[in-house]
Amino acid sequence: MGILNVTPDSFSDGGTHAGVSAALDHARQMIAEGAEIIDIGGESTRPGAAEVAVAEEIARTAPVIAALRGEWDGLISIDTMKAGVAAAALEAGADIVNDVSGLTADPEMVRVCVAGGCGVVVMHMQGDPRTMQKAPRYDDVVTEVQAFFEERLAALTAAGMDAEAICFDPGIGFGKTVAHNLSLLRALPDLGIGGRPLLLGVSRKSFIGRVLGSEALADRSWPTVAITAWAREAGVMIHRVHEVLPNAQALRMTEAILHGGISDSPGESFVRTSV
Template sequence: MWWKTTLGRTDLSRNGRIMGILNVTPDSFSDGGKHEGCAALEHARRMIAEGAQIIDIGGESTRPGAPEVTAKEEIARTRPVIEALRKEWQGSISIDTSKAAVAAAALEAGADIVNDVSGLTADPEMSPLCARTGCGVVVMHMQGDPRTMQLAPSYGDVVAEVITFFEERISTLASAGIDPECICLDPGIGFGKTVEHNLALLRALPLLSVGGRPVLLGVSRKSFIGKTLGSMDLADRAWPTVAITAWARDAGARIHRVHEVKPNVEALRMTEAIMHGVCS
């Protein structure tokens, strides 16, 4: 199982990857305002030292009800961090955006992956940009948009609908000139889904690798964990996230997007040692 970005091809057949979350926003649901300016670069360095192989940088909150920000503001928040990080690190940098202008600025600054919560549906210029640059692409499923997605999520069969969405996206994006090998799929846990929908998608992880594409899972600090366990304290979601990382790797997820890097790296590598019979 390969994933291709502008940095080259990565073999994910045996070893998954931890994607560290770097929100350079004042209003993200769990760490808004903590990692702006110089603090952002320091936090990126810390996550890399702990084993993150991808740093995902976002300049607009996608929490339920979050207000939109302009592309200009998003670029101002993210581009300096990407430029500074690329000067000192050769690992993968992802831009978390649905705006083609923001993605273009990020790719020019040194990013090699576009992580789009709309699945490249929000901006008609995003697909041509990704095709032209050959960047890695994370196609996420979301019902509605960040401002409305949690009002009343409803599906006949959430697993079937997510699979159908992935099939359509792979076909459409390939027709637009994007190499299918550049595509990674994200079921969008917590994006237009109830607790029951999220749990159903986790149980169905082995089915979600449509077209043999790798699956990215983002469950870190999500509210469904708190609702499932009966605690709304963010601190109580850290170790359940680690548990899901280990379980999800065995179920087929290859990329794990998290806030706390070190324990999730350890869970991932331990799980893979058990799966493959060797330390890796």
Template sequence: MKWRIKGRELDLARRGVVMGILNVTPDSFSDGGRHAAVEEALEHARKLIAEGAEIIDVGGESSRPGSAEVPAAEEIARTVPVIRALRREWDGFISIDTWKASVATEALAAGADIVNDISGLTGDPAMAGVCRESGAGVVVMHMQGTPGTMQFAPRYDDVVAELRAYFAERLATLTAAGLDPATLCFDPGIGFGKGHEHNLELLRHLDRLAPEGFPLLLGISRKSFIGRILGSDRLDERDWPTVAITAHTREMGVMLHRVHDVRPNVEALRMVEAILRVPVSG
């Protein structure tokens, strides 16, 4: 299993990879406002990289439940200077977390390699063309509704079957639009238009979601359903449960993990891989 990204390949056959979250927004649910300035964002990116992140995911618009849309110009102003600065000093993979084609275009020109689109390339009709022409890696996420509406009583008859069908449709549609299928990976969008039981059902059946042979990216870090299980609203109490999910889902074959707290999740991946007899060298 390899993910093709702007002419390079990320080998996911044996080693799980951590995508470190770098929010440059004033209102993210977990770390809003902490990394809004370029130097602060760059310092945090360096920390994530030192802890083992192989991808840095830069986001300039909060997608927490109930959040409002940010104008593209503002999103570009928040993210592009950070991407440009990070690219000057690091040759690893940089992702732009956006559903807007204009933002993706500017971010890719500044040095980003991956487009992480919460709308699954359905939110902006120009996005597929941007991804096709750039050769960027693409994260195709599932979301029911929009961030502003997605948690208003989400409903499914069979959440696993419906997400599997959605990903199959996205693969067929995007391939027909000219995207290289090797550039695609899929994200079930835990917490994006899903209720508590939907999230748990998806986690039980991750091996049934992505089209065969395609990587799945899992973003569960500090999500509210963890707090519900724990009976706590404290974000700092969600980090170790996140690590537990990372370890469990790596054993299930999930190779891409998007998290806030990088080091313990990387360590969890390496421990599970040792048990699975994966060579340390990858």
């Protein structure tokens, strides 16, 4: 899953891909490098980021989704917590709703996703993007994330969502300390609920810099690749990254070791039948 932020203030690439032309250029590059899902976001979820109005978020994302859908038949995801934005994205051609609140922030989100028959990424987050990193606390972060996934799976399927449409994201960096993040990474093989796949988003995140003792974004690239390889060995099937090529290569190498063969497109058949 290649990250395409069409925002002015995202922590890593804010403003770089604003506008349809620049966004399409970057999407094409990621697709050429092996991205099978393009995840388009119009509101930054970095700690302390300002909230964006629904109309503005739609204006940023829907034209990009429609333009990309017009030239590509791969999977497109909308990264949003707002039902109105999700509905507009699905109308424009998106296939997946990636909601960092786990479909809890907007009471209309479940209805929109069920009606749209889309894939859904259910992420765990403690608090909200504006406050989540102030003082995150857990008795047992792994157990609490597992419990959240179990509750969400039961609630969403009870609301009419097909379980086959759901995958889960432990929300690395979303209301977690470095120790919490590392605990979740160690527990990846145990986080799957109901046989549903995991998505992992660690790309360029600040906990990597804290582990390394460096504030430079460039120093987080290869550690991201290392985590991608480890996560695939631990069973993660969807990897949300900024830099597609090195992470796709890591996946291809890891899968060759795991399965003794060569894959032209790591994870494609799994993604298309599971999300």
